[in-house]
Structure formats: C-alpha cells, structure tokens
Amino acid sequence: MKHENPQSPPQVGILGPLEVRFTERSGSEVSVSGIRVRSLLAALTAQLGEAMSTERILKEVWADNRPTTDRKAVAVAVLRLRRVLGDREGQWLLTRPSGYVLAIPPDHLDAVRAERLVREGKAALAAGDPGMASQFLTRALAEWRGDPYADANATSTVVQRIIELEGLKAEAVQARIDADLDLGHHQELVGELRSLTAANPLHEPHWLQLMLALYRSGRQAEALAAYMTLRQALADNLGVDPGQQLQELHLRILRADAGLLTESATAVSP
Template identity: 40%
Template sequence: MGTDDPSETRAAQGPAGPEFRVLGAFEVRLRGRPLDLGGPRIRTLLALLIANAGRVTGVDTMADALWDVDATPGTPRTVRTYMSRVRRSLAPVAEALGVPDLLETRAAGYALRLDPALVDAREFEGLVGAGRTALVAGDPVTAAEKLSRGLALWRGDAYEDFAGSVALQAETRRLHALRLGAVEDRVDADLATGAGEALIGELTTLSEEHPGHERLWGQLMTALYRAGRQADALDAFTRARSVLVDQFGLDPSPRLSEIHRRILGNDARLLPAATAPARPVVAGRNDLPGDIADFAGREAELSRLLSVRDGVAHTAPTAVVIEAIDGMAGIGKTTLAIHAAHRLAGQYGDAQLFIDLHGHTSGQEPVTPAAALDTLLRALGVTADRIPLDPDARSALWRAELAGR
C-alpha cells in the first residue's frame, strides 16, 4: 500500500537506505555514510537533476549550469561525458534500490527517476503539508509536531554549495520561502497551544530579518502581550508601522491593526483559549531491569547518584543531569546504575527507560546513536512513521517529546 507521507517511506527504507540531502551541505548518503560523488561539475549536475527530479532537464540548462554559456554543437557530447560520470556516482544507490539505473536519457535531456521520499526537501514539503492540514483542522499539537519535524531537516541553506548557480536559484528561493512559511505556521500552532513568552526571542530575530512580514510582527505582539509586556507589544506595532511605511510604502494591514486594537483594549481573545490536548503518553512505563534485594557496598557512589539532582533543582529545575559510571568490566557498574535508578524512579513518574548500548558485548556491534534514539522514542509511544531517519531530526523529536515531561 502506498503512502502520501514521504517520512513513512523513508522509515520503511531503514537507516541504511539512500538519502539525498539538499537542505544544507549537499550530499548523497548510503548506509549512513556520504558517497564520493566526484568533482564540482558532477555535483552541480546531480544537484540540478535532484531539483528537477521526475522532470527532464535539458542539455541547454545543464550547459548554463556548468559553464554559464549557451549550448554549442559540441555541448551535447560534453554533457553526455559528464552524465556518464553521474551514472557511475549513483551506481551504488541504484544497486541498493534494486534498479538498473536512476537516470533516463531523453531526446531533450535527462531525467532522474527518484522516489520523492529519499530527498530531504520533498520530505520537508510533505511534513509541512501535513502540519498545515492539522492546523486548519484545529489540531495545533499535531501541527506543531509535524512542522517541527520538517524544520529539523534543515542543516543550513538549501543547495548552499551552489549559491552561485543561476539554474538553482528559483528552487532555492522556493524552498526558503516555504521554510519561512513553515516557521510562521509552527509559531501559530505554538500560540494556539498556549505559548507566549518562550517565543519572544525567536520572533524578535525573525521580525528583524524579515521586516516586511506582518504575520511575524503580529505573532511577536501577541507573544509579548501574553508575557505581560503590553507596553512592549504596543512598541512592536509602532516599529512595524514605521518599517512598513518607510521601507515598503505600506500602511499596516487590517489584521495587524486589529491585533493592535485588541492589545489596547486588553482583549481576552489574545490569551490562550484553552489548554491544548496533551500528546499521548505511555503512562508509567518502566523498562528498568530488576533490582537486587541484597545490594551492598558502593555507599559513597550511590549517595552521589541519588543527590546530584538536588544540586541544580533550584537553580536549573529543567536541566538534564548526566552521570557516567566508569570502571573495569565486571565490577558492577550496571548493577549500581540500575539500583540507583530504582531508588530514583518515584521522581520520574512519566517513564523510566533503559537501553543497553552493547559497548562491550562480544559478537555484537555497539548500538548507534540513531538506533538508540529510535528505541527510546518507541518506548515513549512514538510510532514508527513519526520517527525520521536523520539523526539530527531524531534528536529534535526526542527533545520535543521530553519537553512536556
């Protein structure tokens, strides 16, 4: 059965599946490692083919991307030479996907036949679409989660290795516009779930970077008002009006003016309507191995483990405290950690998780960070279709899942 969500198809491919990454440094990954794609011109052609995946890229377009000149009688032959190198670069990916070739030769040029789910830009677009659908449907929690997952796929600027390529400028601009729109949608979702003060820093920066986007100004004004900073919210409107008039020759829109009017009138509609439904939680999950009844010794070490959280409880109540137990194999490090975890379990009612990283298990490879995150996310009730392949995106989702616990 097919799926409309590219992230589901990527999840089915597994962590060893191919990935085409353009939302940052350009790379093609296979089995978790980047492929050697060749020189700058090979990489430029491949980037152009990915941007036009499923469509024919003409020889003239390729010539312009490579040499910034019009095609000559000898251009098709030269392009064919380069395309043969592109084919060789993609051969390991074609083999992994079980197809003879990813490129199709057409009369007018070449086409890259690629599952959209393998391209991070297409996965981003799918998640943004799902997030916007949820936002319109009145489900801001799901909307925020989908949009955050999509935005976490960005590692830099789109096609950043090809900033001077005229042939990629239109696609780059399109993706960056979609990214900014996704950020605005995610902020709307956050505001709908009751956020306010936590968004001020981000929105201040965004409104300075994109002064012509009234939606950002309105969101900043709302966040400031919710934080009890009514005067600052009114000042934000004054700054927005000045920028719009001086830089763009525009008066504030009726929507922005309405937010201003509501702030002046202390309109309750600017405040959160209600607490949004919480994410599903696997209540009280306990994965800890069994404790031992006759644990003895290690009093000093145990006392330190049990009290370390108290040292930051008042100054940094949401801080994550990490303690590492070091020592030779077989001296009881794991037993001590499990015993301490059972003693602390009452302070962590949401869940108590355990994972064996097999760092020294004979005949077994150590667990990778991506695999560890997959196990932990599933333990919290996150379904497989929601878990991205990219390790950075998994880390972002893990942080999001822990944020309310």
C-alpha cells in the first residue's frame, strides 16, 4: 500500500490494536497488516527513539523462526513498515549504524500522551485541584481503545511495556476516582466502583473508594457491609485482614465521622 508522504509524522496507536493515522487527510487510518510488520512496529514503539539492532529485531519479530537470510528479511520488514508510515524518505523510521529507530515525536504515540496526561492529572490532584485532575485523567483514559498491543506478538520487550501500561491505567483510574470523589460525584461513582471491586475482589484501593462513596451517599450500612465482604474475601483467599487504612476507614464509618464527608479522598486512600 502506497501513501503520499504526509506533512507531519504519523500518529501511532498501541493502546489497543496497532494503528497508524495521518492527520492531514480524511480516511486517515491505515491498516497495519502482516504479523511481521505489526511485530516490528510494536518492538520499535516499545523503545521509542532508541536504536534497535538487526539482531534484536530478529529476536523480537521472528523469535525461534529465524529466517535464513537475516538481514534481507529485516530490510524487507523495514521497507513494508515505512510504506505503512508513509515514509518514503526515511524520515520517521531511521537507519543508523546501531540499528533502526522509530523517530516520530513522542506525543505522536498514544501511550506517551497517556503517560503525560496521567502525570499532569496526579500533579493537579496533589496540588488540590480535583477538577483539573479529573479532566487530565479522563483524557488519559480516553487514549485506551482496548488492551495494549492487542494484535501484536507478546515478545519480551512488548510484554514488559504491556505490564507498564496496565499499571499506568490502574493508577489513572484510581486517581480519577479520587478526583471525582473530591468533586462530590460519590453517588455516580458507586456503580463503577461496584464493577471494579467485582472484577478484582482483592484490590483494596477500590474497596476503600467504594466505602467512601457509599458513606458520602448516606449509605453507612452498605459501606460497612462492603468492608465485611472484602474482609471475608481476603481471609478466604490470602489469610490476611484488610490493610491499616481500610481498618481505620471502617472505624471512622462506624463512628459516623463527619470529617469523611469533606476530607480529600487522597488523604483517605492508600
């Protein structure tokens, strides 16, 4: 597939199936077809801006099915990826003595944008601005279209990046909920938090947020029941009690502590 060379670098998406877009034209999404091309793009995005040697590409893209003509196979895969990127002049996928470099601007990769927005959101939350924090974190979470690298081979480099991105998303969700709790959206959050605790019944931070949302919604008994549900699950599965912060929140809810109605959620959360 041939493309006109765009005026600016392509946008690349890895937070879901691999995606390449060009902002200058309509119908801008380009299919990243072929397992070798997808694997090469995945490997290069996992270490954006860093050179990847031919030997490393062979391990990442072909694994145990190493081709007999090593360098030629890599060169063909690079050529095909350049066509997908609309990169006839070698502007975005560079050839260096040390290997190949994906050299699109960092903000043209959705994962980098998400990381920046999460940092900005958490900084705003720490600075006492939950409204701005919620906006940043909501925008960060909107970058996800599905599981990271959904249609790429799970090579060692890609798997490590997937782990990092899953952790980033979990941080973003938790921080966004804290921001929305501080904005007074506790009633709207109860349903989401029930879904999150059902999906991961041993993840204490979301149980703490659920208890706080229920208590602030005037549902003290349900907040206490949520604690008992978690306590039983932890005892049955791990043989442990809830953490200290959950225990303290439980006691404060038992005492109908009015301070919980106005205290910042980040001061209560782990």
